[in-house]
Amino acid sequence: MQQLPSLVEYGSRRVIITITAVVCALLEIIDTTIVNVALPDMRGSLGATLNEVSWVITAYSLANVIIVPMTSWLSQQFGRRNYFAASVIIFTVCSFLCGNSSNIWELVVFRFIQGLGGGALLVTSQTIITESWPPEKRPTAQAIYTLGVIVGPTLGPPLGGYIIDNYSWPYIFYINIPIGIIAALLTLQYVRSPQYESKRSASEVDWWGIVFLTIGISSLQYVLEKGQEEDWYSSEIIIILTVTAIFGLFFFIWRQMTYKYPIVQLRVLKNGNLRIGVTLSFIMGFGLFGSTFVIPLYTQTLLGWTAQQSGMLQLPSTLFVAVMMPVVAVLIQKGIPQKYLIAIGMIAFFIYSLLSYKIIGPDTGAHDFFWVLILRGFGLGLLSVPVSTMSLSTLKGAEIGQGAAFSGMLRQLGGAFGVALISTFVTRQTDLHRSTLVSHLDVNNPDVQSRVAQMAGAMRAKGFDIETAQKKAYALMDAGVMKQATVLSYMDVFLWVGVMFLVCVPFVLVFIKTSKAKVNMADAAH
Structure with missing residues (x-):
């Protein structure tokens, strides 16, 4: 595998790329916790039950854990800049659609799609920052990225609480829109894509790997999210999904170790x-x-x-x-x-x-x-x-x-x-x-x-x-x-x-x- 010219940046380009990547990672992480404080308002506004409105959180988490392992492969398929920009755009557009949802299941669907874009932001941001800095300065790069990872979960609840107290729940999604637009434009202008290897044709894509990964990870995430609520293994659905997660992950690992072009290395x-x-x-x-x-x-x-x-x-x-x-x-x-x-x-x-x-x-x-x-x-x-x-x-x-x-x-x-x-x-x-x-x-x-x-x-x-x-x-x-x-x-x-x-x-x-x-x-x- 031969790498093309270095992706290390200097001066203002590195500053802009780093800030863009960190802000995108922050957006994704804040959105995992900011919604928690808005659930009662969503429930009343959309006429949903407590169990139904909890899917607003679960759908986002499921999408995150499905997409994260595939981000490296998707970056190689579409080019890192294009994939990162597309993820920002998906996240931003779905933020608007979430805020305009008229019923709970419409909101859940848009949250799932938003999570597919958001999961990519977190991991790809780290990759972009790492490769934009020279190796001897990568501890500083990781410090900047990790700051976003640590700050995000803490900022979510007070920010969400302030918005709910002074505005209404759709605004917890609307605040992503201007930031997302700016981040997408800066990504297209400044982020460069490595070309480590050519992308695979449709016949070479590890479709079964994608299926096994999706089934295994999503089943596991559901068990973790809903286990306590369903009283764990006294629930038939939790038992079924636990077995599904075990077999899904087993066949996924087997597929990745035997297929010529695995989706996850x-x-x-x-x-x-x-x-x-x-x-x-x-x-x-x-x-x-x-x-x-x-x-x-x-x-x-x-x-x-x-x-x-x-x-x-x-x-x-x-x-x-x-x-x-x-x-x-x-x-x-x-x-x-x-x-x-x-x-x-x-x-x-x-x-x-x-x-x-x-x-x-x-x-x-x-x-x-x-x-x-x-x-x-x-x-x-x-x-x-x-x-x-x-x-x-x-x-x-x-x-x-x-x-x-x-x-x-x-x-x-x-x-x-x-x-x-x-x-x-x-x-x-x-x-x-x-x-x-x-x-x-x-x-x-x-x-x-x-x-x-x-x-x-x-x-x-x-x-x-x-x-x-x-x-x-x-x-x-x-x-x-x-x-x-x-x-x-x-x-x-x-x-x-x-x-x-x-x-x-x-x-x-x-x-x-x-x-x-x-x-x-x-x-x-x-």
Whole structure:
């Protein structure tokens, strides 16, 4: 495979290309979370049920995970510039159509198509940025790209909350339109397409690979998205789709290893740095999206915060990540071994989780979370850039796009696994803790009787009769038990996520080969 002249850019061209790619990645990631706060408004406006409106999120996620593994192949088929510009245009046009949807299923269809365009933006942006910078400066390039990946999930809820509070839900889609138009024009003007190999004819296209990939990944994503809602394997549809996902992915891997022109080059995973990088990307996705999911869930359900308030809580942490990115990039360029930065980042994330476990409670305030979340930003800053840089550092030519696709897919799946497992864990642990707490409540205990009498007296003062007042008193006590059980379940989440990161530290120090990475980076610079 022979690569044509270098795609490295300099001066204003590199600045414009980098900003365009980062903004496009931000658009895609923000759109995965901004919709969450608008679901109640959509439900009322479009006359949809809660289950129907949840498909607005699910359809976008399904499209993302289907398209991400195919982005490298599609770039080669149509040319990276053309494919990236087309993806921006699809994303932008569908943003307009989503905002103008007249019923829920029309919105779901347009969200799916929007997700096909959006998934390409995330991975192709990373490839464009990586190849626009010289190899010796790629840690800086990855720092800039990773900043968008970290900032996006945090900006979604407060931005969505502001739009919903001051305008209406269609505007969460309309804000993409002017940015998308500018990004498409800049892409056509400045982005260049590599020509690593000629595109395949229709007869050579791996159609069966596309079918198996679509069936396997979409089934897996549905199981992760809807498993908790459907009570997992008590649901026939979840069982069927789990089996479908297993067989779909099995036949997809078999097809890619045996077909002459596979749609996804699995052989690129022979690269040791990439294998370790995609594994760490999965773990990072689990921790990043899991913690981004659990904090708003805790503050909104237990503390009564709005989505905008919950999003703003995490903003200082995100800004601190922005401060960390260039610092970490400079440390890598100065030769600090990446495995040590990753290990320190994982330890910092563990400490953040442990502190969250200790401070969380029914009356935890924003000031309690401030420095804890700053520590999370410190950990993510040390993790994100080294992992992203290491994953692609020893790849060349078309392999960069293929490696970026794998990293993006595993990060997405890690996030999906994280949200699914955490939501299930919270539900199960809440039931367990509630059962334990109730077992310690004895109605014959004088303290319990005194507490019930006190609450019943308060109800009597509001005009309720004795029987109703006692029922309400017991209901309030039950609600208090449920709240305490939920708090304990969130504490468990933080503890176990932290332990997962701590357990990974020895593996990072053992399996990441510092000397090999340095040699290959030096080779790539020539």
